[in-house]
Amino acid sequence: MNENSAVIEISDLNKWFGNFHVLRDINLSVSQGERIVICGPSGSGKSTLIRCINRLEEHQEGRIVVDGNELTHDLKNIDAVRREVGMVFQSFNLFPHLNVLENCTLALIWVRKMPKLEAENLAMEYLHRVKIPEQAQKFPGQLSGGQQQRVAIARSLCMRPKIMLFDEPTSALDPEMIKEVLDVMVDLAETGMTMLVVTHEMGFASQVADQIIFMDEGLIVEQNTPEEFFNNPKSDRTKLFLSQILSH
Amino acid sequence: MNTKSLWTNERTRGLIFQVLLVVGIAVFIAFIISNTITNLEKAGLASGYSFLGDTASFDINQRLIEYSSTSTYGRAIIVGGLNTIVIAILGILAATVIGFIAGILRLSKNYLISRLVTIYVEFVRNVPVLLQIIFWWVILLSLPKVRNSLSIGDSIFLNNRGIRLPSANFSEGSVLVFLVFFGVLITLYFIKRWSHKRQEKTGKIFPFGFTALGLIIFLPALTFLLTDQPIDFNVPTRGRFNLKGGFNVTPELVALWLALSTYTAAFISEIVRSGILSVSSGQREAASALGLKPSLTMRKIILPQALRVIIPPLTSQYLNLTKNSSLAVAIGYQDIVSIGDTVLNQSGQALEVISIFMIFYLTLSLITSAFMNWYNKRIELVER
Ligand SMILES: Nc1ncnc2c1ncn2[C@@H]1O[C@H](COP(=O)(O)OP(=O)(O)OP(=O)(O)O)[C@@H](O)[C@H]1O
Numbered sequence: 144m145n146e147n148s149a150v151i152e153i154s155d156l157n158k159w160f161g162n163f164h165v166l167r168d169i170n171l172s173v174s175q176g177e178r179i180v181i182c183g184p185s186g187s188g189k190s191t192l193i194r195c196i197n198r199l200e201e202h203q204e205g206r207i208v209v210d211g212n213e214l215t216h217d218l219k220n221i222d223a224v225r226r227e228v229g230m231v232f233q234s235f236n237l238f239p240h241l242n243v244l245e246n247c248t249l250a251l252i253w254v255r256k257m258p259k260l261e262a263e264n265l266a267m268e269y270l271h272r273v274k275i276p277e278q279a280q281k282f283p284g285q286l287s288g289g290q291q292q293r294v295a296i297a298r299s300l301c302m303r304p305k306i307m308l309f310d311e312p313t314s315a316l317d318p319e320m321i322k323e324v325l326d327v328m329v330d331l332a333e334t335g336m337t338m339l340v341v342t343h344e345m346g347f348a349s350q351v352a353d354q355i356i357f358m359d360e361g362l363i364v365e366q367n368t369p370e371e372f373f374n375n376p377k378s379d380r381t382k383l384f385l386s387q388i389l390s391h
Numbered sequence: 392m393n394t395k396s397l398w399t400n401e402r403t404r405g406l407i408f409q410v411l412l413v414v415g416i417a418v419f420i421a422f423i424i425s426n427t428i429t430n431l432e433k434a435g436l437a438s439g440y441s442f443l444g445d446t447a448s449f450d451i452n453q454r455l456i457e458y459s460s461t462s463t464y465g466r467a468i469i470v471g472g473l474n475t476i477v478i479a480i481l482g483i484l485a486a487t488v489i490g491f492i493a494g495i496l497r498l499s500k501n502y503l504i505s506r507l508v509t510i511y512v513e514f515v516r517n518v519p520v521l522l523q524i525i526f527w528w529v530i531l532l533s534l535p536k537v538r539n540s541l542s543i544g545d546s547i548f549l550n551n552r553g554i555r556l557p558s559a560n561f562s563e564g565s566v567l568v569f570l571v572f573f574g575v576l577i578t579l580y581f582i583k584r585w586s587h588k589r590q591e592k593t594g595k596i597f598p599f600g601f602t603a604l605g606l607i608i609f610l611p612a613l614t615f616l617l618t619d620q621p622i623d624f625n626v627p628t629r630g631r632f633n634l635k636g637g638f639n640v641t642p643e644l645v646a647l648w649l650a651l652s653t654y655t656a657a658f659i660s661e662i663v664r665s666g667i668l669s670v671s672s673g674q675r676e677a678a679s680a681l682g683l684k685p686s687l688t689m690r691k692i693i694l695p696q697a698l699r700v701i702i703p704p705l706t707s708q709y710l711n712l713t714k715n716s717s718l719a720v721a722i723g724y725q726d727i728v729s730i731g732d733t734v735l736n737q738s739g740q741a742l743e744v745i746s747i748f749m750i751f752y753l754t755l756s757l758i759t760s761a762f763m764n765w766y767n768k769r770i771e772l773v774e775r
């Protein structure tokens with residue numbers, strides 16, 4: 144992996160919420176096609192970190208460069224970054240007043256200015272990929288959590304992003320639905336998508352991750368390959384976290 | 392089934408109570424009516440609505456239909472009713488526009504803007520509207536005398552007798568201008584459909600708003616200029632003592648309109664604000680993450696969801712404004728209550744006049760509610 148292929152380059156990132164220092168001196172470089180799983184205790188800043196990458200949160204210090212665009216106050220760059228980055232949320236955030244197909248085509252039509260038919264065909268293609276083409280005409284409220292999350296993934300993929308961010312995509316789901324969403328994500332990983340996934344699904348992490356990042360109190364405490372991370376954790380904090388999370 | 396089981400049966404017992412209640416209310420109302428009629432007869436007052444045909448013999452300064460002091464009470468009340476409808480419609484339109492803008496601005500990230508709007512809302516909705524009506528009225532009455540009218544571009548004049556605006560006289564050729572105007576409206580409808588189709592086919596977004604605005608203003612104006620200017624604008628001018636020409640809007644109407652619309656707008660802005668806040672922040676984030684611009688997010692994601700929450704309380708604000716317009720009586724704007732009062736005093740037909748008030752407001756309110764419910768249903772249908 145040479146340096147040029149880094150699609151996300153974060154250096155000396157610091158962020159505060161008021162006086163509260165959420166992210167401390169974060170350095171992270173993600174190459175094209177790399178899959179990174181981020182874990183850590185609640186409140187450690189995992190969501191904040193990945194939300195900084197598509198500017199849902201503003202950082203105060205350091206640099207974030209996504210696919211050659213540095214995130215600054217320049218709206219052009221923010222637009223450019225959001226074109227390349229898709230995001231999936233813990234709470235799905237589907238648009239409840241639009242049906243599944245419209246959820247997927249809205250941005251294609253109004254942001255990408257794509258003809259409706261083309262947008263619908265593309266959306267159907269991705270609904271097939273997440274295995275729910277038959278739900279296209281339903282409204283989000285009529286779907287199960289797992290189905291909603293898969294629609295949300297399809298909605299993001301329609302925009303053909305280079306990078307996908309996932310913020311605890313399965314934590315709001317019942318156990319039997321977690322698998323259907325993880326399966327879709329494993330499929331996606333196999334297509335070579337660059338992925339940053341905040342999750343505590345360690346099975347998923349060891350299956351697809353190239354790197355696992357452990358965060359605590361705003362710091363990246365440990366960053367390692369899954370084998371090393373699980374078998375040979377360096378810091379005590381990581382060991383404690385792993386023992387807690389693997390015990391149930 | 393014996394009587395005991397009838398009584399212990401949940402449903403029959405409910406039915407019995409309801410029947411008893413209805414009978415009770417009917418007896419009570421019948422008693423009041425018969426009692427009133429006997430008392431009125433004893434006092435030598437005829438009940439009934441025949442007085443509406445009698446001559447009113449008082450003047451009304453703002454009238455939308457032909458009226459003079461020789462007209463009947465009935466006609467006077469109609470003139471007053473129309474005046475109420477005028478203030479209600481003007482007020483509802485202005486309150487809606489101001490209220491939506493203020494509601495959205497109050498959520499602005501710009502501290503100064505949101506602060507200013509907050510101050511406006513908190514001030515206006517915490518001062519009794521009657522005081523505000525009088526406040527605006529006093530301000531308007533303290534404008535200069537007619538002779539020293541303030542002017543805006545020498546065509547609009549402000550003075551203590553109101554606002555003098557240019558009026559328009561339509562000669563025969565003006566039909567063409569109107570035809571062009573309606574022609575443009577029809578064309579726009581087709582442009583809208585065409586642009587929708589084109590967007591579906593090619594994805595190109597047509598700047599409909601600008602085009603519409605441009606055409607609506609430009610084409611009729613062009614027709615007006617090309618034909619021999621068939622609409623005669625009667626621009627008021629300064630005479631020696633008085634203003635000539637134009638038409639006068641009374642300070643009472645302006646004061647009432649300003650007060651009612653800013654007052655109601657303050658409540659509407661709160662409704663709009665809470666409607667927008669009721670849409671979870673996740674919706675905005677998901678839209679941003681997909682690359683939607685804030686204005687598009689507002690139009691396509693936030694407002695459609697917020698409207699469901701906004702419409703029902705908005706309806707009651709419209710009804711409030713309509714009913715509050717009866718405070719017109721305080722400054723002598725001749726609305727239905729103000730004129731009805733005069734009729735009542737002259738004719739002595741108190742019950743009849745009040746019954747007319749009630750039926751009038753009830754009708755207006757029911758029409759408003761019906762319209763808003765229809766609209767609410769419509770946006771609900773789009774929903775699911
Ligand atoms: N908008 C905000 N304003 C102030 N503090 C915030 C804000 N968002 C998050 N925080 C705080 O920042 C810290 C990190 O939050 P973050 O959501 O990134 O944690 P997390 O690691 O994702 O936790 P979880 O596993 O619970 O999702 C928390 O202590 C949280 O309370």
Ligand SMILES: [Mg+2]
Nearest residue numbers: 189190191311
């Ligand atoms: Mg989180």
